[in-house]
Structures are given as C-alpha cells and as structure tokens.
Amino acid sequence: MRKITRITTQKKSKNRYNIFLSEGQDEVYGFSVDEAILIEYKLRKDLELDDSMIDTLVKKDTVHKSYTQAINFLSYRMRTKKEILDYLVKKEVDSEHIKVVIEKLNKEKLIDDKEFADMFVRTRINTTIKGPSLIKKELIEKGVSGSIASEAVEQFTYEIQYEKILKWIEKKVNTKKNDSFQKQVQQLQVTLMQKGFTHDVIKDALADINEEKDDDNEWNALVYQGEKLFRKYQPKMSGYKLHNKMKESLYTKGFAMDMINRFLEENLEE
Known part of the structure; x- marks a missing residue:
C-alpha cells in the first residue's frame, strides 16, 4: 500500500x-x-x-x-459515430478506451446518427444546391447507414426539389449569351443530375422554363456561332457543301431550323 x-x-x-x-x-x-x-x-x-x-x-x-x-x-x-471513431483512432486512443468512450457518448445521447442525418439533410437543403442522391452519398461517406440515409433524404420532397431547381435555373439560364437556349437547357440538365436531383423533377422543372427563352438573345447567339463556323469552314468548302455543313453544325448546337435558315439566307449565297 x-x-x-x-x-x-x-x-x-x-x-x-x-x-x-x-x-x-x-x-x-x-x-x-x-x-x-x-x-x-x-x-x-x-x-x-x-x-x-x-x-x-x-x-x-x-x-x-x-x-x-x-x-x-x-x-x-454534430458528428456521426464513424467520425468520432476515426478522430479517436487518429489521436492514437487505445481501442478498448475508444469503446468505452463511444458507449458513454451513446448513453448520454451525444451521438445519434439518425438525428445527425436529419439535421444534415435540412442544412444541405437550406444552404446548397445539392439533390437527395448526392446528399445521401455524403451521409454514407460520413458513416451513416444506407437505411438511415435513405430515410433522412425523404424529407427532401418532390415539391422542395422542384422549387429549388426552378430558382436555380432562373439565375443560370440566358447567362451564356453565345449558346443556344436548347444547349443551355441541356447543360443545366447535366449539372442538375450531377448534383443529385431526381430525373423526374429535373424534367418537369426544365419543361416549365421555355418562357424564359429570349428570342433576341437566341438570334445573337446564332449569329455568333454562325460567324464562328463560317470562319472555320469557308476556307475548306463552298456552295452547297458549305451551306449544308453550316446548317448541320448550327442544328447540333441547339438552334431552331427556322432561325438557321434565316441566317443562312442572309449570309450565304446559294
């Protein structure tokens, strides 16, 4: 003693x-x-x-x-259980001691993956332009189980996604003055899919923005692209071949055929 x-x-x-x-x-x-x-x-x-x-x-x-x-x-x-575990391992805490600490934190309700997931989703909805698929992926990467993550993102409803996408689109569309409206829409669709929004919501939101199309901007964009293509192709071809190549290229860039024909009539001699 x-x-x-x-x-x-x-x-x-x-x-x-x-x-x-x-x-x-x-x-x-x-x-x-x-x-x-x-x-x-x-x-x-x-x-x-x-x-x-x-x-x-x-x-x-x-x-x-x-x-x-x-x-x-x-x-x-707030942290997930996995984040706490990883942190304590990084601090070189003995594995037996980690178990004791985790048990104590659980008992005191200081770690709760379900509560974390719910709050994480709400924060992402309010502060980012990320869809449910991407948010779910983030939760799983933080150690939240797939079932808890799936349940948490259910609060990101179709209606909330739709309103969020629509506001974002309104800020983005017509900002790329030298691209056709259709090409801008396609680029927005790709970006929204990468951000984790569901296909149906993206499709519905994009279908409702046609009224945002500005005909003057569309014409100016076509002229810009048309003149650029003319400089590219004119040294290599002429006449009917040049006319068709210009028409094909402008169409693949998303411009309407009536506008393309008008531009070609005004700028190319048959």
Missing part, C-alpha cells in the same frame, strides 16, 4: 491534479488525474492506495481524457 502525501493543481490546467505518493521515507510523483476522477474516488491526503487501485485510476483518467477530446470534437458540430 502507498499513501497519498500531497495533491497539487497543475499550473497549465487548473482542473487537473498531480498526485504524490509515499515511497519509504520519501515522496515521489505518482500520477495525475482530472478533477472529475479526484471527486469520484474522493482522493485526499493520507488516503492509502494499492497497485490495483492506482492502475484503475490511471486507466480511468486516460479514458476521461479521451472522452474530453471527443466532447471538444463534438463542440464544433
């Missing part, structure tokens, strides 16, 4: 205490503990400790330090 001879507060951390123990007639530094451990085990001067108890106190304090690290990590935002 060894006796506690002195307890002092650490200079750099007021909630941690150094425990000094007797060793024969001398006094030596034994170990340090957090204030929570000091109180829980009622450590005080002249208290006798055997080696088993000292080992228990040291282990308890080590776990507490790891728990405190996890709490600090959680203080910035």
Whole structure:
C-alpha cells in the first residue's frame, strides 16, 4: 500500500491534479488525474492506495481524457459515430478506451446518427444546391447507414426539389449569351443530375422554363456561332457543301431550323 502525501493543481490546467505518493521515507510523483476522477474516488491526503487501485485510476483518467477530446470534437458540430471513431483512432486512443468512450457518448445521447442525418439533410437543403442522391452519398461517406440515409433524404420532397431547381435555373439560364437556349437547357440538365436531383423533377422543372427563352438573345447567339463556323469552314468548302455543313453544325448546337435558315439566307449565297 502507498499513501497519498500531497495533491497539487497543475499550473497549465487548473482542473487537473498531480498526485504524490509515499515511497519509504520519501515522496515521489505518482500520477495525475482530472478533477472529475479526484471527486469520484474522493482522493485526499493520507488516503492509502494499492497497485490495483492506482492502475484503475490511471486507466480511468486516460479514458476521461479521451472522452474530453471527443466532447471538444463534438463542440464544433454534430458528428456521426464513424467520425468520432476515426478522430479517436487518429489521436492514437487505445481501442478498448475508444469503446468505452463511444458507449458513454451513446448513453448520454451525444451521438445519434439518425438525428445527425436529419439535421444534415435540412442544412444541405437550406444552404446548397445539392439533390437527395448526392446528399445521401455524403451521409454514407460520413458513416451513416444506407437505411438511415435513405430515410433522412425523404424529407427532401418532390415539391422542395422542384422549387429549388426552378430558382436555380432562373439565375443560370440566358447567362451564356453565345449558346443556344436548347444547349443551355441541356447543360443545366447535366449539372442538375450531377448534383443529385431526381430525373423526374429535373424534367418537369426544365419543361416549365421555355418562357424564359429570349428570342433576341437566341438570334445573337446564332449569329455568333454562325460567324464562328463560317470562319472555320469557308476556307475548306463552298456552295452547297458549305451551306449544308453550316446548317448541320448550327442544328447540333441547339438552334431552331427556322432561325438557321434565316441566317443562312442572309449570309450565304446559294
């Protein structure tokens, strides 16, 4: 048995205490503990400790330090169980201690993947232009199970997706002045699919933006593309062949045939 001879507060951390123990007639530094451990085990001067108890106190304090690290990590935002595990592994916490910390956090309801997923989806809806498929992928990458992720993204309904897409489209369409309206729509469709929105919602939203088409912008874009193509093809061909090549190229760029014919009539001699 060894006796506690002195307890002092650490200079750099007021909630941690150094425990000094007797060793024969001398006094030596034994170990340090957090204030929570000091109180829980009622450590005080002249208290006798055997080696088993000292080992228990040291282990308890080590776990507490790891728990405190996890709490600090959680203080910035909610985390998934996997994020906490990865963080503690990175901090080189013993695997047995990690298990204890996770169990304690679960018991205190400080980690909850379902609650995390619900909040994550709401935040993504309010702050990003990401669709449910991409958000679900992000959740799974953070360690949320597929079933929880699927359930969470159900709150991203068709109606919310539609309104979000429509507002985004209105800001984007007609911004690329040198592209046809149809090409812009196709590019918007590809981008929205990459952002994880569902096909049906994209299709419906894009079908409702035809009224955004500006005929003057469309004509100016056609003239720009037509003149560019003319400079490219005119040195290589002429007459009927040039006329058909121009028509084909402008059509593949999404311009309407009546506009193409008008441009060709005004700019090319048959």
